[in-house]
Amino acid sequence: MDLATWIDSLPKSELHVHLEGSIPLWALFEILTRHGGDPEVPDLQALERRFAYRDFPHFLAMWTWKHGFLRDAEDFAFLAEAAAREWLAQNITYVEAHYSPTDASHTGLSVGDLTRAVRRGLDRVVGVEVRLICDVVRDSPIPRALRTAEEAAELQDLGVVGIGLGGPEHSHPPEPFAPVFARARALGLHTTAHAGEAAGPESVRGAVEVLQAGRIGHATRAIEDPGLVELLAREQTPLELCPISNLRTGAVPSLESHPVRTYFERGLKVTLNTDDPPMFNTTLTGEFVALHEVHGFTREDLLTLLHNALDASWMRDSDKTRRHLELDQAARA
Numbered sequence: 001m002d003l004a005t006w007i008d009s010l011p012k013s014e015l016h017v018h019l020e021g022s023i024p025l026w027a028l029f030e031i032l033t034r035h036g037g038d039p040e041v042p043d044l045q046a047l048e049r050r051f052a053y054r055d056f057p058h059f060l061a062m063w064t065w066k067h068g069f070l071r072d073a074e075d076f077a078f079l080a081e082a083a084a085r086e087w088l089a090q091n092i093t094y095v096e097a098h099y100s101p102t103d104a105s106h107t108g109l110s111v112g113d114l115t116r117a118v119r120r121g122l123d124r125v126v127g128v129e130v131r132l133i134c135d136v137v138r139d140s141p142i143p144r145a146l147r148t149a150e151e152a153a154e155l156q157d158l159g160v161v162g163i164g165l166g167g168p169e170h171s172h173p174p175e176p177f178a179p180v181f182a183r184a185r186a187l188g189l190h191t192t193a194h195a196g197e198a199a200g201p202e203s204v205r206g207a208v209e210v211l212q213a214g215r216i217g218h219a220t221r222a223i224e225d226p227g228l229v230e231l232l233a234r235e236q237t238p239l240e241l242c243p244i245s246n247l248r249t250g251a252v253p254s255l256e257s258h259p260v261r262t263y264f265e266r267g268l269k270v271t272l273n274t275d276d277p278p279m280f281n282t283t284l285t286g287e288f289v290a291l292h293e294v295h296g297f298t299r300e301d302l303l304t305l306l307h308n309a310l311d312a313s314w315m316r317d318s319d320k321t322r323r324h325l326e327l328d329q330a331a332r333a
């Protein structure tokens with residue numbers, strides 16, 4: 001069995017993927033068309049070209065452009081269903097997906113109504129369990145971010161399990177969000193933060209030491225601080241690495257230069273993720289194949305990454321045990 005077929009055959013988990021960045025391009029084009037379209041994007045090929053980025057700020061600008069076309073509850077139900085079908089088609093059976101009510105404030109939907117629409121779409125797809133991470137956006141004022149965390153905590157019966165800090169990392173360091181993270185934890189939510197993607201290792205240190213984030217998204221530039229790499233190894237802080245995303249946004253100049261191999265060899269808790277797969281022209285299987293081809297990961301190494309994702313997930317321990325067994329059985333088949 002070739003590697004891609006083998007990876008496809010395994011039940012996989014994703015811990016760092018954005019729901020609104022997971023809309024298949026055909027579905028996004030349908031939403032665009034539904035709302036009058038954009039004369040500069042007359043077809044799918046033009047939409048694909050839109051998602052080639054000069055740098056991280058350019059990516060954020062395209063993210064915002066796309067969000068302008070998400071207008072009502074039906075758009076969110078539609079995109080959630082389309083994303084879930086795509087995950088299921090790749091045998092991704094467990095997902096903790098970020099979604100961003102703050103970025104959808106132009107819709108006038110309350111956080112509750114938006115989340116209910118997303119859940120409605122997700123529930124139309126059987127075979128993939130999707131739990132939600134509510135994004136706190138870094139350029140929000142702190143009182144607004146606190147309100148988002150509190151609203152998220154009220155939606156745990158809709159599968160909201162955590163908050164995630166996202167947005168313009170290069171201009172907004174993590175430390176001011178410490179009260180938001182503390183409040184979220186007190187209300188029963190898990191926490192993760194983007195760090196070390198568009199900003200340096202100090203952002204990772206801030207997210208670990210000050211926010212006490214349960215996981216770190218990207219952590220790409222932690223490699224620049226040897227003491228920090230030791231800390232991450234010692235603490236076994238789960239890292240949600242997204243190598244192809246980093247390549248597409250210019251966070252790394254090449255896949256060869258991505259620190260994933262070094263982190264893995266030093267015993268850091270590495271998981272592999274896609275971030276915004278259609279926007280970065282990647283798939284989860286594609287990420288695994290790239291690690292094999294570019295960094296020499298063996299099948300056993302790749303299996304370790306899949307087990308790491310289960311360990312680092314926020315599912316119940318009994319579910320972890322069951323999914324570890326299912327993964328091992330599928331790998332031996």
Ligand SMILES: [Zn+2]
Nearest residue numbers: 018194217275
């Ligand atoms: Zn992300």
